[in-house]
Amino acid sequence: MRLEWELRTGTRTEFVDLTDRVRAAVESARMREGSVLLFVPHTTAGLTLNENADPDVLFDLTRALERLAPLQAGYRHGEGNSDAHVKSSLVGCSLTVPVSGGRLDLGTWQAIYFCEFDGPRTRKVRIYLHPAPG
Amino acid sequence: MRLEWELRTGTRTEFVDLTDRVRAAVESARMREGSVLLFVPHTTAGLTLNENADPDVLFDLTRALERLAPLQAGYRHGEGNSDAHVKSSLVGCSLTVPVSGGRLDLGTWQAIYFCEFDGPRTRKVRIYLHPAPG
Amino acid sequence: MRLEWELRTGTRTEFVDLTDRVRAAVESARMREGSVLLFVPHTTAGLTLNENADPDVLFDLTRALERLAPLQAGYRHGEGNSDAHVKSSLVGCSLTVPVSGGRLDLGTWQAIYFCEFDGPRTRKVRIYLHPAPG
Numbered sequence: 001m002r003l004e005w006e007l008r009t010g011t012r013t014e015f016v017d018l019t020d021r022v023r024a025a026v027e028s029a030r031m032r033e034g035s036v037l038l039f040v041p042h043t044t045a046g047l048t049l050n051e052n053a054d055p056d057v058l059f060d061l062t063r064a065l066e067r068l069a070p071l072q073a074g075y076r077h078g079e080g081n082s083d084a085h086v087k088s089s090l091v092g093c094s095l096t097v098p099v100s101g102g103r104l105d106l107g108t109w110q111a112i113y114f115c116e117f118d119g120p121r122t123r124k125v126r127i128y129l130h131p132a133p134g
Numbered sequence: 135m136r137l138e139w140e141l142r143t144g145t146r147t148e149f150v151d152l153t154d155r156v157r158a159a160v161e162s163a164r165m166r167e168g169s170v171l172l173f174v175p176h177t178t179a180g181l182t183l184n185e186n187a188d189p190d191v192l193f194d195l196t197r198a199l200e201r202l203a204p205l206q207a208g209y210r211h212g213e214g215n216s217d218a219h220v221k222s223s224l225v226g227c228s229l230t231v232p233v234s235g236g237r238l239d240l241g242t243w244q245a246i247y248f249c250e251f252d253g254p255r256t257r258k259v260r261i262y263l264h265p266a267p268g
Numbered sequence: 269m270r271l272e273w274e275l276r277t278g279t280r281t282e283f284v285d286l287t288d289r290v291r292a293a294v295e296s297a298r299m300r301e302g303s304v305l306l307f308v309p310h311t312t313a314g315l316t317l318n319e320n321a322d323p324d325v326l327f328d329l330t331r332a333l334e335r336l337a338p339l340q341a342g343y344r345h346g347e348g349n350s351d352a353h354v355k356s357s358l359v360g361c362s363l364t365v366p367v368s369g370g371r372l373d374l375g376t377w378q379a380i381y382f383c384e385f386d387g388p389r390t391r392k393v394r395i396y397l398h399p400a401p402g
Contacts, residue, residue: 002167002234033270035305035398037169039232041241043185048357051311056344057353064337064354069198076190085191086198089182093244094230096362098307098396100270105394107309110361126239128232130169133267133401136301136368171303173366175375177319203332210324219325220332223316227378228364260373262366264303267401 001029001129009119013065015050015058016114018125022097023104025127032102034131038095041126044084044118046091052111065090065117084117091115099129135163135263143253147199149184149192150248152259156231157238159261166236168265172229175260178218178252180225186245199224199251218251225249233263269297269397277387281333283318283326284382286393290365291372293395300370302399306363309394312352312386314359320379333358333385352385359383367397 003025007016022036038047051057065087075082097112098105106112114125137159141150156170172181185191199221209216231246232239240246248259271293275284290304306315319325333355343350365380366373374380382393 002232002239035396037230037232039239041239041244043183043191043241043243049311049361050353050357054345054347056346057311057350060343060345060350061354061357063343064341064350067341068202068336073198073201075194075197077188077194078190079188082191082194082198085184086195089184089195090224090358092226092360093183094232096230096305096364098270098305098362098394100396105270105307105309107311107392109311110309124241126232128169128234128266130264130266130398132396132398136366136373171364171366173373175373175378177317177325177375177377202336207332207335209328209331211322211328212324213322216325216328216332219318220329223318223329224358226360227317228366230364258375260366262303262368262400264398264400 004124004126007114007123009116009121012119013062014116014119017111018114019111022112026099026104029129031099031129031131034099036097036099037128037130039126040093041124044081044088045123046088046093046115047095048091048113048115049110051109053109081118087117138258138260141248141257143250143255146253147196148250148253151245152248153245156246160233160238163263165233165263165265168233170231170233171262171264173260174227175258178215178222179257180222180227180249181229182225182247182249183244185243187243215252221251272392272394275382275391277384277389280387281330282384282387285379286382287379290380294367294372297397299367299397299399302367304365304367305396305398307394308361309392312349312356313391314356314361314383315363316359316381316383317378319377321377349386355385
């Protein structure tokens with residue numbers, strides 16, 4: 001099963017928590033065992049797992065990624081978003097999350113985040129439910 | 135189904151676009167729904183998704199990775215390619231791409247790249263077609 | 269099939285080689301074709317593939333990650349482990365490894381590592397065997 005969601009981001013860098021949405025998709029499909037593939041069909045965005053409790057972690061992650069890929073760094077690409085392309089390759093656009101016993105098998109503190117690196121934009125996230133065979 | 139391709143890279147850092155090859159594999163297997171697992175059995179190379187249009191994006195990504203993992207940085211490993219090992223762990227060697235409706239479910243601007251970080255070399259890329267059950 | 273392993277790490281940053289354990293799990297399940305999903309349910313740890321021969325590669329990788337995400341960098345998060353959260357998002361917590369012909373389809377020099385970034389701690393790693401359908 002494939003679902004596609006549209007997201008509207010509001011700032012240049014933003015983390016959108018998808019955990020509840022993914023959880024609801026797994027539950028309404030009554031999937032018991034397998035995995036969920038999340039996929040972002042963009043090249044200046046990404047997906048990551050990180051802490052769901054203290055928003056300061058996302059603040060620190062944002063700043064750290066800015067240090068690793070600064071907005072200006074003598075880039076050649078003319079659109080002014082090379083930093084976002086670099087962040088996308090560092091964090092990744094494809095993320096597999098396990099499902100077990102009918103629920104997302106995440107850790108207590110883990111959330112699934114869509115990562116906007118070149119917002120504000122309208123974005124898509126696709127999720128694919130892959131039940132284990134048999 | 136498992137395929138293995140051999141690639142010959144020509145420079146130290148190089149991005150080889152695999153998209154057409156992967157697309158052809160999905161089509162000739164008549165796979166409808168599921169995913170393709172791409173895997174690089176090397177520790178100084180990787181796989182990433184990024185822009186397919188402007189080659190300057192790959193130029194900027196190459197430079198950015200060089201800043202993150204410089205060729206020389208007081209490394210201990212004696213082969214002179216520690217930077218390539220670091221880049222490999224940052225970008226990753228395993229990549230899952232969705233298939234839907236009989237085609238690779240990529241975004242308009244996305245290409246699948248093999249990343250050479252310690253070329254020129256002869257390299258292998260393996261792809262595994264994993265149709266969704268049922 | 270889902271397995272959960274407990275690991276006890278001994279230092280702040282540590283790479284624990286899981287390859288033999290994963291190999292044994294694939295063999296005892298008599299799985300022939302498919303993939304193994306490894307998943308770390310933590311936000312200050314990760315999973316990576318890298319060299320299995322020279323431990324200096326792991327030393328260099330440790331140092332490189334420390335440069336990319338230093339222990340102190342004006343972070344806001346009050347637990348003193350923001351660097352570990354950043355490293356976790358860079359390296360990733362979800363890793364898919366192919367299985368073919370009844371064995372892990374790794375390269376000669378590849379090992380699967382659990383990455384501790386905020387040890388010493390007791391950690392969990394989960395693995396899910398996903399045989400190919402049919």
